[in-house]
Amino acid sequence: MVVGGLVALPAGPAAAVSTGRPIAVAAADDGTSYVGYAAGHRLLRLDAAGGVAGSVPLDQDAPVTALDVGPDGNVWVHYGASVSELAPDGAVRTHFPVAGGACPVDRAHDPARYGGLEVTRDAVYVAGRCAATVGIYRPDGELLASVDLPGRAYPGDVVLAPAAKSLPARMYVSVPDAGRVYAYNTASLRADPKPARTLAIKRFFGYRSPAPGPLAADEKGQLAVVDVANNAVHFYNGPEDYWYYRTLGHPPDPASDRGFLDQPTAFDNADGSFRDGFWVADTGNGRVQHWDHLGTTDWMADALPPGDPGAPVNVGLPRITGSPYAGRVLDCEPGTWDGAVASYRLAWLRDGLPVPGADGATYTVTSRDVATALTCTVTAVAADGASSAPSASEVFAIPGPHSPPYVLDRPVISGQPTSGAILRCGNGTWTGRPTSYLRGWLRDGQLLPGTNAPEYLVTDNDRYHELTCRVAAVNRNGAGKVALSDPVAVDDGSSGGHVGPPxxxxxxxxxxxxxxxxxxxxxxxxxxxxxxxxxxxxxxxxxxxxxxxxxxxxxxxxxxxxxxxxxxxxxxxxxxxxxxxxxxxxx
Known part of the structure; x- marks a missing residue:
């Protein structure tokens, strides 16, 4: 469907998108942020301006479920079955198991969707990835209390808020599969752990069913709720009976434009306040964004996972080539790397989960792959054994009989990019026999209102900027995911021609x-x-x-x-x- 000139799409499995992309982010009071991945291995460290400032080795071989920065600046990591406290250099300060034992990594226990972490001076609050509970621990790992959530669905995040005006101090827990956020009074968590309030996230028309995930709260009682299914961040005023007052992220469409989102899986603020803005793990776009308190994008950082010191560095992602049909052979091109590569390790994934035995450069599509998304990951190894983090290809969809179109060849802009000329956006090549196409034009990544036609008249305002077109194909099963053309730069010239009226x-x-x-x-x-x-x-x-x-x-x-x-x-x-x-x- 079309919503405001954009495309509302069905939500896909998070694991298929999150492979090799950021799924956790936490901010320190000085603006430093730490980024975690489903592959684990290391955390990426970004400075206050979004620049890469090194990495932090992890102490467990497990996916990063959630992150938080403690009051002393140490980094806490939720692995699903355990929690660690790490110094900024990676030294282990604390490690303890989470009640409930082992926690598998599969679609039902997706680290990009379930589990959360909140650290205070006195306690560590762990929202389970494999249990419908929030465990409350002392910083040394002693279990103080366990809060059983209503129903059997797993929590998506947990956050604490101090008392504000008439509102008591509260613990908020999101439950994506229930579409709800539960508010508990922190004073009664041990004696009577029942929700004091249940917030059902509203479904706006044209949106998919809400899936509240990441949370943030401030000292004034404001609550931010990320609706992962609709690429939205909703804000509520707690002391005013949780009055809803704004939304950020340009929902519901997944998009790569500046300030837009594509499956946000983590959201954080610094120093318990919204005044320094928000950090967003924009998983589908493979980046971290920082917004100011008004929602304006300060910076966007490509968040490729870090590797071992001295390991080859990926500078061009792997790519799957071939035809997306059962029986066809696909190739995984390893991408481009800086540094001497002695060997590659490859793996194929179906909807984000490893395909048993599929570790070669080619893969034959089977009937089990139909209506799923394939990814190939490549790890580059140096002669001394130093290995990169796995770098993942873009998702390669294998359409089924009820699938929307998937792009095979992206749209291309034709025409002379000078003021007064008309540019044309091709449709690209798609699966699924499209019946129509939805379009838009962007200047420097910002969507230009009203430009949903295949042609665009270049104006003087476009000089020294880049123009891109976006296309989504539509068939009887719905709209496919938006595909972007390569940008074209508008030069200082003029076409010298005259374009007549519409x-x-x-x-x-x-x-x-x-x-x-x-x-x-x-x-x-x-x-x-x-x-x-x-x-x-x-x-x-x-x-x-x-x-x-x-x-x-x-x-x-x-x-x-x-x-x-x-x-x-x-x-x-x-x-x-x-x-x-x-x-x-x-x-």
Whole structure:
């Protein structure tokens, strides 16, 4: 479906995306942040400006489930079955097992989705990755209490908030599979550990079912809840009865634009306050973002996992080539590496989990791979044995009969990138027999409103910037994930030509079922001369206030009336308008 010119997509398994990408982040009071991975091995350290500042070796061979920085600056690591306290140089200060014993690594116990960690001066709060509990431990590992959560679903995160105004000090626990956040009064955690309040995360229209995961809280009682399923960060004012007041992340679409998210799996603030902003593990995009307290992106850091000192360094990710069909042979190209490589270790993964025996440079697609996502990981080894962290390819989807389209060849921009010229965005090549395509144009990674046509008129404002186009193919099973073209740089010249006013060559049409409560979408049709498009929805010919988007939620008042969408195309030479045929809601 289309939401605000973007694409709302079905949520995929986190493990398939998180292989080799950051799934945990924690910030120290000085702005230093630590980044963890499902492969474990080492933590990446970033300075306050997002620059790489070394790494921290881990003491356990297990995935990083969650991280926190203690009040003294030491780094705490939740491994699923145990917890360690590490000095910034990696020296082990504390290690203790988590009640419940072994914790497998599989889709049901995904370290990118379940488990959390909160450290105070007096206690360590561990949200289980393999148990529906929050364990409360002394810093030396002695179990003080265990809080059983309602139901059997595993928690996604845990965070503590001090008392603020009339609100008592509280412990918040998110449960992704239940769509809820539970609030406990910390004063009664040992005597009567029952939720004092349950927050059901609202599902906004056009969104998928919410999956609350990472949490953050501040000294004023504000609570931030990351809805992983919708790439959203919602904010609530605790002392005002948890009044919802804003959302960040440009939901619900996964996207790589600046400030957008693609499966955020960790979220943190520093010094118990929101004033220094937020650190986000933007897993699907393989990066960490830092936002200021208003949500403006300060920096984005590509967060490739670190390797051993002296090991080869990946500078170009591995790549899977071949046809995504059962019986075909795929190749894993090892990528590009700095440093002398003596050998490679390869592994193939299905939905983020290892495929038994698949450790060669080629892989034959089987029937079990249909409707899943494959990844290949490559570890480069130096002559002295120093090994890199595993570097993962982009996800390579194997479509099934009910799959949306998957991109095989990304879209390409054609035309002269000079002011006054028209650029065209190709569709690319997709699986699944697409019936239509959704588009948008970006300047320096920022989506340009109204640019959902295949052509774009370059203006003087684009000089010295980079333009990119994005495409998502649609078939009867839904919309595929957005594919981005390579950027083109707009130079200082001019095309010297003249572009005429917009002309509608195929009228808009309304897509969707016209019934009360449903969301309708306005396909703008086809246009000449690269206009910017705007929308107005009308009932019986009269404009509906607040309906200036390409989507509209049908109201009870619309029953029995004629709804149309009016599209206006504008460029510097003029404008044109075109209306869809009417639809009449009946139910």
């Amino acid at each position: 002309v509608s060559t195929a009228r808009p049409r309304i897509v969707g079922r016209a019934k009360v409560g449903a969301v309708l979408y306005c396909d703008p049709g086809r246009w000449r001369n690269a206009p910017v498009l705007t929308y107005v929805w009308r009932r019986d010919g009269a404009a509906l206030g607040g309906s200036e988007k390409d989507r509209y939620e049908v109201l009870g008042d619309d029953r029995g009336h004629r709804l149309t969408c009016l599209v206006t195309g504008t460029n510097p030479a003029g404008s044109d308008r075109a209306s869809s045929a009417p639809v009449v809601p009946r139910g």
